[in-house]
Amino acid sequence: RNTALTPPDIAARKSQTPLVCLTAYTTPVARLVDPHCDIVLVGDSVGMVLHGLPSTLGVTLDMMIMHGKAVQRGLERALMVVDMPFGFYEEGPEQAFRNAARVMAETGCAAVKLEGGQSMAETIAFLTGRGIPVMAHIGLTPQAVNAFGGYRVQGRGKDAQLVIKDAEAGAEAGAFSVVLEKIPEVLARRITECVAIPTIGIGASPACDGQILVVDDMLGLFTAFQTKFAKRYAELGQMAEAAIADYAREVRERRFPAPEHVFKDQSEAVPGGDA
Ligand code: KIV
Ligand code: NA
Numbered sequence: 001r002n003t004a005l006t007p008p009d010i011a012a013r014k015s016q017t018p019l020v021c022l023t024a025y026t027t028p029v030a031r032l033v034d035p036h037c038d039i040v041l042v043g044d045s046v047g048m049v050l051h052g053l054p055s056t057l058g059v060t061l062d063m064m065i066m067h068g069k070a071v072q073r074g075l076e077r078a079l080m081v082v083d084m085p086f087g088f089y090e091e092g093p094e095q096a097f098r099n100a101a102r103v104m105a106e107t108g109c110a111a112v113k114l115e116g117g118q119s120m121a122e123t124i125a126f127l128t129g130r131g132i133p134v135m136a137h138i139g140l141t142p143q144a145v146n147a148f149g150g151y152r153v154q155g156r157g158k159d160a161q162l163v164i165k166d167a168e169a170g171a172e173a174g175a176f177s178v179v180l181e182k183i184p185e186v187l188a189r190r191i192t193e194c195v196a197i198p199t200i201g202i203g204a205s206p207a208c209d210g211q212i213l214v215v216d217d218m219l220g221l222f223t224a225f226q227t228k229f230a231k232r233y234a235e236l237g238q239m240a241e242a243a244i245a246d247y248a249r250e251v252r253e254r255r256f257p258a259p260e261h262v263f264k265d266q267s268e269a270v271p272g273g274d275a
Helices: 007-011 027-036 061-072 093-107 118-128 142-148 157-172 185-194 236-252
Strands: 019-023 039-042 079-083 111-115 134-139 177-181 199-202 210-213
Touching: 007 079, 007 177, 019 027, 027 039, 027 061, 039 061, 039 210, 061 079, 061 093, 079 093, 093 111, 093 118, 111 118, 111 142, 118 134, 118 157, 134 157, 157 177, 157 185, 177 185, 185 199
Parallel strands: 019 039, 019 210, 039 079, 079 111, 111 134, 134 177, 177 199, 199 210
Antiparallel strands: none
């Protein structure tokens, strides 16, 4: 992928036109989003969105690698970033490097994302100093759901200072960009102004250098959890449900298959067809 965007390309987009980012977990969706996106994230949201897990905590390194490989096959232009899953990097820089190197080698991604700012600064520096570009993720970090006691807005009031420190620590440690999740607009603007790397917002206002959404959320395919920031650009779930109901009814009424779906004993020799 010689024409793919690189982490330095993304870092250079600070304060330029907004970075467009989406998640993808499969080859066909990667092909759909690639021409329109700067970054495609193989998020650990895959656990909830595709595997029916109650949170991201049960996602494994092998799951991330399998989905990363699938996404890689569908990309030409966008930078692919793969999430480090809970429990595979927090022990220390060595564990993080060992597992991130496996993710890079096996998926072909050019960067990984991990959750944490101050707490992960040493790890981010260790990875970036050894050839693994890192995207940081601060504010609401879903892998800390139990520590937070839910998925509430972060950084309100005097908590803002903690999130600013996280942003600064991630940037100073060498992260090439940082995801800001579910924080007030005033804080997102403040962070975007004071760090030199692009901020990618999700539930963090238009004040960021870019935006990211979970693709299944914005397509209306994943509706088990709803949140104010996930604008629905389509209702593909409803369309799929209607199509499945049509199919079920037509089978029960013997209206499907119709004559055009049926093979004859003699070939009909349709050019390029399988008839
Ligand atoms: O896992 C994910 O999809 C993410 C994005 C929402 C930032 O981390
Ligand atoms: Na994630």
